[in-house]
Every structure is written in structure tokens, then in C-alpha cells.
Amino acid sequence: MNEAAASPIVAELRERIQRLEGKRAHRRAVLPFGIKEIDQHLPGGGLALGALHEAAGGGNGAIDGAAAALFAAGIAARTRGKILWCVARQDLFAPALAQAGLPPDRVIYVEAGDEKSVLSCFEEGLRHGGLGGVVAEVARLSMTASRRLQLAAESSGAIGVAIRRWRRQAEAAEFGQPTASVTRWRVTALPSAPLPVPGVGRARWRLELIRCRAGESADFEVEACDAKGRLHLPSDLAHRPDQKKAGRHRAAG
Amino acid sequence: MLVGRDGRRRVVLAVDAAAQAAGLDVGMPVTKAQALTPGLIVMDADPEADAEALERLALWALQRYAPIAAADPPDGVVLDISGAAHLHGGEDAMVKGMVERIVAAGIAARAALADSWGAAHALARFAPRPSIIIPTGESAKAILGLPIRALRLPKDMVDGLRVLGFESIGELAATPRAPLALRFGPELGRRLDQALGRLCEPIDPVRPPDLVEIRRAFAEPIGAAETIARYTGKLVVLLCDALEAKGLGARRLDLVFHRVDNRIGAIRIGTALPVRDAKRLTRMLCDKIETIDPGFGIEIMRLAASVAEPLEAKQTISSLTDEPEADVSALIDALANRVGEDRIYRFAPVASDVPERSVARIAPLAPGTGEGWPDHWPRPSRLLAVPEPIDALALLPDHPPASFTWRGVRRRVKRADGPERVFGEWWKRDAELAAVRDYFQVEDEAGERFWIYRAGDGEDAATGSQRWFLHGLFG
Numbered sequence A: 001m002n003e004a005a006a007s008p009i010v011a012e013l014r015e016r017i018q019r020l021e022g023k024r025a026h027r028r029a030v031l032p033f034g035i036k037e038i039d040q041h042l043p044g045g046g047l048a049l050g051a052l053h054e055a056a057g058g059g060n061g062a063i064d065g066a067a068a069a070l071f072a073a074g075i076a077a078r079t080r081g082k083i084l085w086c087v088a089r090q091d092l093f094a095p096a097l098a099q100a101g102l103p104p105d106r107v108i109y110v111e112a113g114d115e116k117s118v119l120s121c122f123e124e125g126l127r128h129g130g131l132g133g134v135v136a137e138v139a140r141l142s143m144t145a146s147r148r149l150q151l152a153a154e155s156s157g158a159i160g161v162a163i164r165r166w167r168r169q170a171e172a173a174e175f176g177q178p179t180a181s182v183t184r185w186r187v188t189a190l191p192s193a194p195l196p197v198p199g200v201g202r203a204r205w206r207l208e209l210i211r212c213r214a215g216e217s218a219d220f221e222v223e224a225c226d227a228k229g230r231l232h233l234p235s236d237l238a239h240r241p242d243q244k245k246a247g248r249h250r251a252a253g
Numbered sequence B: 001m002l003v004g005r006d007g008r009r010r011v012v013l014a015v016d017a018a019a020q021a022a023g024l025d026v027g028m029p030v031t032k033a034q035a036l037t038p039g040l041i042v043m044d045a046d047p048e049a050d051a052e053a054l055e056r057l058a059l060w061a062l063q064r065y066a067p068i069a070a071a072d073p074p075d076g077v078v079l080d081i082s083g084a085a086h087l088h089g090g091e092d093a094m095v096k097g098m099v100e101r102i103v104a105a106g107i108a109a110r111a112a113l114a115d116s117w118g119a120a121h122a123l124a125r126f127a128p129r130p131s132i133i134i135p136t137g138e139s140a141k142a143i144l145g146l147p148i149r150a151l152r153l154p155k156d157m158v159d160g161l162r163v164l165g166f167e168s169i170g171e172l173a174a175t176p177r178a179p180l181a182l183r184f185g186p187e188l189g190r191r192l193d194q195a196l197g198r199l200c201e202p203i204d205p206v207r208p209p210d211l212v213e214i215r216r217a218f219a220e221p222i223g224a225a226e227t228i229a230r231y232t233g234k235l236v237v238l239l240c241d242a243l244e245a246k247g248l249g250a251r252r253l254d255l256v257f258h259r260v261d262n263r264i265g266a267i268r269i270g271t272a273l274p275v276r277d278a279k280r281l282t283r284m285l286c287d288k289i290e291t292i293d294p295g296f297g298i299e300i301m302r303l304a305a306s307v308a309e310p311l312e313a314k315q316t317i318s319s320l321t322d323e324p325e326a327d328v329s330a331l332i333d334a335l336a337n338r339v340g341e342d343r344i345y346r347f348a349p350v351a352s353d354v355p356e357r358s359v360a361r362i363a364p365l366a367p368g369t370g371e372g373w374p375d376h377w378p379r380p381s382r383l384l385a386v387p388e389p390i391d392a393l394a395l396l397p398d399h400p401p402a403s404f405t406w407r408g409v410r411r412r413v414k415r416a417d418g419p420e421r422v423f424g425e426w427w428k429r430d431a432e433l434a435a436v437r438d439y440f441q442v443e444d445e446a447g448e449r450f451w452i453y454r455a456g457d458g459e460d461a462a463t464g465s466q467r468w469f470l471h472g473l474f475g
Helices: A002-006 A008-020 A066-077 A094-099 A115-128 A143-156 A169-176 A243-248 B017-021 B030-036 B047-064 B090-104 B117-126 B139-143 B155-163 B169-174 B177-184 B186-196 B225-246 B278-286 B329-339
Strands: A052-057 A082-087 A107-111 A131-138 A159-164 A183-190 A204-212 A218-223 B002-006 B009-014 B068-072 B076-080 B111-113 B131-133 B212-222 B248-259 B264-275 B298-310 B344-349 B359-362 B382-394 B401-406 B409-423 B436-444 B449-455 B468-473
Touching (some): A066 A094, A066 A131, A066 A159, A066 A183, A066 A204, A082 A115, A107 A115, A107 B329, A115 A143, B009 B030, B047 B076, B047 B298, B076 B117, B090 B111, B090 B131, B111 B117, B117 B139, B117 B186, B155 B177, B155 B186, B169 B186, B177 B186, B225 B248, B248 B278, B264 B278, B264 B329, B278 B329, B329 B344, B401 B436, B401 B449, B401 B468, B409 B449
Parallel strands (some): A052 A159, A052 A183, A082 A107, A082 A131, B111 B131
Antiparallel strands (some): A183 A204, A204 A218, B002 B009, B068 B076, B248 B298, B409 B436, B436 B449, B449 B468
């Protein structure tokens, strides 16, 4: 990917394609994860702002969307401004989002009742322009709907995260269908970081970048969001960067 | 018990539940009632004060609930809620909330929602339930079983019909009209048609004295959506000028359409903060135009700010360093008009250890509290609305379970944290005097993390049932 970017012919072609697509000539703003291994897989070195991204849970997470919600909260926490969170039915627990770096004062929830209203609220929020990000929990996302959302996000510069969440495991196969989103992620819970004493350590996820426009897919094993919404790559216990913070949640059990 | 005069007799006009249980009824002579029940409290009825109170209630309903409201003497208020229910989360929630609010004020209330004024009137007074909602198009069927008293007929006419053997509206509706009209006059047929929705009955709405209102009559009735949108824009500009002259901003706008066939349609929008921005208000109104059926054409459009609040010109911050926080009130208004005002909110912390009580919903534009929740323990990102019972095997008193079964799937617990003990709020609720929950965070072999608790402390049966529940899912 880096080699390809180095070649002037490819760079010129890419610029020409961008011009054909009618996008601005300058490079789009991005929101880096702050982890070199992940950022180098993403064009521009981070999640594109003003674009639609998708995230879903793996396994049972496809139904409860618990890890995907925290992943989205972590992304939203690192933007500036208010966040609009659209759901069909509310089952989020706000203290958990606060622990992922998203304080309650920043999040406005819309309980839209059905899928169709969720999508229309999602689009309205992306179009507004005064928000840092918009998160919506949807099951079905057609090509047309996602195209509209992507255009709305481009026009305002807000980041949109669609949490894909289904009622039944069988419906989750729909995640293979194409949409207009820029990246697509799958977040699966892994056994937590080992601790020297009994207890549950910092949560770990398998983060799969399933699809990425102008990039290649990849997967990573990461530690879940900290209190600022940042992910970390697990390292050995001896030289872990924030051993202290992870240990705070530990208890004698 | 209330007493009034009917000719020269003093009769009972109204009784409360206790008096009704003692066998008293409306229409009974006062002397008889007093003879029947010792210790009866008798008060004189005050019809003027009643009418005034009813008028006030109608005004309240106009500002709070619907663009068209009127007193329906002697004992009711009639509302046309078309175009307004969406602000209150749908018809069900609206009617229920309305009855609850009035009951909370100490007034016994019944409500019915139906296609026509007559049907709603009959159902509100004679339906078995205190609040009833009839789906569109089924009102005529719903009232057939009600007694003929429900038809708003004079008392002697009801008596006359009863002598002829009529009891319910259904029997009356099935009888040929001509002989009845010959005997009782046109009033009977008219009331019957109004109740069945065959004859329309416009409501003459109450109007508060200081209402800011713009009205426009058309020489030729208009019907096309674009034309309506254009005139809406013109009306909004005029209304904004009128509001500016008074230093007000609109919180609720009612756009009322009078059709040529004497029916009224309405659009109502609400805003979170007072607004005087013509463009924004026009857009919000035009979003709703498709809900209006112009019929044969609209001859009068009336735009009123039924709730207006002071709005002063504000100085904007022009700072060199900080970017000002973007104004999201326009977005919130647009969304609230789509899904309902109570469905858009923020969460705020409440000082309670019980998880489901530790969050409260506040208005999306309420000032920031700046507070958070205590951060000692991780919290699950999804909280089940009702904790689900699980089968668990655990050592007493304070060990996490070794395995548990949830929704038919057995999971072996690999790691666990806890217990985090949550006590019942005995200072608020007597029933929770001894209640205890012990929360554990557990992780199964696959790495999925759950938030489970045991009702009780594992030793004392008074603290809970000692059964296990699953309350939330960690990511």
C-alpha cells in the first residue's frame, strides 16, 4: 500500500479518479486511532471524517451490539462537539459510554421507534453539520440508504457510524452485502487481559477491518477503549503502557 | 353532592363516588337523598364557575396538546388532535398522559379518541374504560352498543324513545328514519348522523386573548401542496414580524386550514427554544404539509403562535481562541417534530446505587450538569430492561458462579470480579429495607462478559430470594 502510494503514476491516477468522483482536491481530514499498526492500513492515516463507517459485533455481539457500541463510543469520544445517537429502542447504559470517554452531556439520544425513522434521523443529523458525529443502530442498510448517508456526511464533515445490529443470528449474514460506507469493522470480544490475581482485566477485542475503500482489509487484536476513548495494542505485562489504568478496575474477587 | 334547581324542585346534579355507592343518583330530589343518607354533604352547584373552569381547561389543552380545542359544556372539553399527536409520542401516549395529568390535579377525567365529535363524546361518557382509543374508521361500530343517552339528545326525547322500546344506539340506527323524524323532529337524525360521522360538526376553538395570529382568506380555494407551501412561507414571515414587535419567540405554532366544506385541518409544530427564524419555521411546517387533506380546497389559512415566550436579541460570542459550540436546536426541533418531543433526550446522572435508577432522561438542550457516574467499577454497555433469571451454580456466600445458563446456553465462567454490593434504598422505599444485590462481572471461555447479580447477600433470606439474574452485557 505504501509502495503503491510512492509510485507517481499511481498517485496521479488516484488524483484523477478523485477528481472524477467530484471530491475536493485536498486530502480529507481523518481521525487517527493513534495506533500505528491500524492507522497505516487506513487511507490518509485514520478514519475519514465526513464519511460513513459501519461496525458490527461478531458472534453473539451481532445481536446485542455491546462491543460495537463501545467501539463507536470510542470513535465519537475522540471527535469534537455533540454526538447524536439514534436507536430504535433504547437499551444503552450511559455510565458505560462515560467510561469509554463519552460524558453524558455530549450525547443526545433519539429513540426513533422503527428502522425507517432511525435512518431518516441519522441522515438529518449527518446533514446538520454542527455535530461531531452521529451514531445509529440499524439492521438493514441498503445501497441506496447508505449512499444517501455517505453524501450527507460528505456535505457536513461529520463522522457517521452505523452500528449494524440484528435480531437473529441468521440475519447477520446480511453484513456481507455491499454498501457505500468507507470502512466496515467487526468487533468480537476476546478473553480479557490476563491478571496476576483473580479478576477480569481490561477487555480485549478482535478488530477486523473487513472492508476499506482504497485500502486493504486487516485484523488486529486490541484492548478496549480507555477513559479517553483510545484503543491500545496489547503488549506484554512487563512493559504495558498504562498498566495502572487497567488495574484500577480490578478487584479482589 | 351538588344541588341545583330544575324548575321549582331542588334536585341532585352531581354525586361523588361515595355518594354513588350509598345509592344516590343524578336527578333525585334533594329531600329524598337527605332522607336516604344521614351526614350527606350538600353543596350548591355553580354553573358559571364550572363553565369558566371548563374554558380554562380548554385553553390549557390548546396550549399543551392540540391546535383546536373548545369547551363542551356542561362537563367536557373537545380537542381536534389531527396533526398534533406526533409531538406527544402518538395517540396512545397522548391520551393516557392527558388523563393522568388531569387526574393528578384532582379531577376525575375520562377520555375517548374517535373519528367524530359525537362518537368521542359518547364513548368518553359511556365506555367501560376511563380512556379509550378507537382506530380510524371504526367509531360508528364502536358506539352502536352504547345507550341512547349518549347521543346528546334532550331528556324528554330520550324518555320518549325509551317508551318506544329503544335502548341502544344500534337499535336506533337500524330503524327507518322517516317515522322517527315525524315524531321527534330533525334533531334526532342530526345527532345520530353526527355521532356516526356522516354529518360534520366543526369545533369553534377557544382563543386566548393575547394570541399572536395571522390569517389569510383566499378568493379562490387553494389545494396544491406547492401553493400551500408558498402561502405558509408568507404567513410565517408576517407572524415573525408580529412576534418581533412584541419581543417574543414561538414555542408552538398552529397552522389551521379551513376547508370549503367546513372541515378544519391543522398542523402543529413545537420547538425546544423560542424561535423567530422564518426560514426554519417554514421548513418545519412544510415538512408536515403532506399530512393535510385539502379536500375541495382551502379557503382560509390561520397561523397562530399558541405558545410564545420572550426572545431577546442575543449577542454572539466572537472569541479569538475557542470555537463556539455549534447550535443544534434547529436539528433537535426537526427531529422532535418527526419522532416526538419525549423521544429525544440526554441522560443525566442520578445519585443512586441501583443501576436502573442511576440514569434520568433530561431535555436535550438542558444545561450541562458536568457530572458523571462514580467510576470505581466497569459498567455494561447494554442494560436489559428487566433482569433475566439465570440458573447458576455458585459457592455461598460471596463467590461468583462457576457456570450459568442464560437463554438456554450454558456458559462456564473463566474469570470474575465482585461482589459489588448494592443496597436497597430504604430511605425512600420501605419494601427495600433489607434488600441487597451482589453484582459480579463474569467472563466466559469465549471472552464474552456479562453483568450478573444475586438477589440477596447469600446468607440472610431477608435480603432477597438468593436467585441469580443477568442484568447487562459488556462489550
